[in-house]
Amino acid sequence: FTMMNYERLSVGIQGLSAAQTAYQWSCEYARERLQSRAPTGPTNPNGAADPIIVHPDVRRMLLTQKALVEAGRAFAVYVGKQLDLSKFGEGEDKVRAAGMVELLTPIAKAFLTDKGFEGTVLGQQCYGGHGYVREWGMEQLVRDVRIAQIYEGTNGIQAMDLMGRKVAANGAKNLSVLLDEIRAFCADAASVAGMDEFLAPLNDAVDNLESLTRFVMESVANDPNAIGAAANDYLHVMGFTLYSYMWAMQCRTVLSGESQQGEDFNKAKLQTARFFVQRLLPQTQALSAAIRSGSDAMMDLAEEAFA
Ligand SMILES: Cc1cc2nc3c(=O)[nH]c(=O)nc-3n(C[C@H](O)[C@H](O)[C@H](O)COP(=O)(O)OP(=O)(O)OC[C@H]3O[C@@H](n4cnc5c(N)ncnc54)[C@H](O)[C@@H]3O)c2cc1C
Known part of the structure; x- marks a missing residue:
């Protein structure tokens, strides 16, 4: 393994x-x-x-x-x-x-x-x-x-592995450890001037991931297709949330004065992070809305109708 x-x-x-x-x-x-x-x-x-x-x-x-x-x-x-x-x-x-x-x-x-x-x-x-x-x-x-x-x-199987075995099957135990780590980072980085524009969307993304996970885990009791229907979009919500964390860590390095890379590099880092949170991270909202719609729209079409 x-x-x-x-x-x-x-x-x-x-x-x-x-x-x-x-x-x-x-x-x-x-x-x-x-x-x-x-x-x-x-x-x-x-x-x-x-x-x-x-x-x-x-x-x-x-x-x-x-x-x-x-x-x-x-x-x-x-x-x-x-x-x-x-x-x-x-x-x-x-x-x-x-x-x-x-x-x-x-x-x-x-x-x-x-x-x-x-x-x-x-x-x-x-x-x-x-x-x-x-x-x-x-x-x-x-x-x-x-x-x-x-x-x-395949990436479809990776998504099933994440949602089914790595999250739902262990009651989201490892996910909680990760979310605690990100929240602790946000609390710590909040004292660095200028971090709010990167931390606020990250905190929202973490809250969303937590409630979305609860939604899917609760759906499993009544719907055997719940995990399969959510898996691909769920993996992407989590991927974007993690990338938001990666960007926030890089911004903290810049804004706390720890970066050794020079002014142009540092400025580009903050501008690229801004693009990420404003233009790419909102995709988590659309993906989450799709997951929250459940599996019916995916499963109702009869096999013969795939023509
Ligand atoms: C160029 C190349 C190199 C390779 N090299 C190696 C190698 O070195 N070693 C090795 O072991 N293998 C190798 N492979 C095999 C590769 O790992 C498999 O092709 C891959 O894992 C997909 O399996 P499959 O082709 O049987 O597709 P299938 O399992 O038939 O999947 C077809 C589709 O159905 C989906 N699917 C299947 N089951 C489910 C399910 N339960 N729920 C939801 N969706 C499902 C899949 O995600 C996929 O989209 C190679 C393949 C290629 C093309």
């Missing part, structure tokens, strides 16, 4: 690294490719057009990639640390880390590869038609990352 947990994190990192590469390539392309003018007026008046990085929709694609890979890298290190503690740690720390590994491994495999694929496709999209043809390498990257969602246990 220890080997399989490392293996699943490795596959997650395969998804993450494809997205990181797609992000770097698409940033470079967006600075060079000239097409249309900026809505606020020309930024390249001597050229035939402006570089596409000026367009809000291109920025959406670039910032989504950046926000997901930077949170994903932090999350991969966080899970790696739990894996190492569960293997090499001692006493309470070892037991606690083993519980975290149980809980987090399906998310590391499935969320990193789902978001890895999404980010890679966004990178490809930045290339327009050049993203579809072979010579730029983007379509190869998309084909290569796609397998990571399928092998080492």
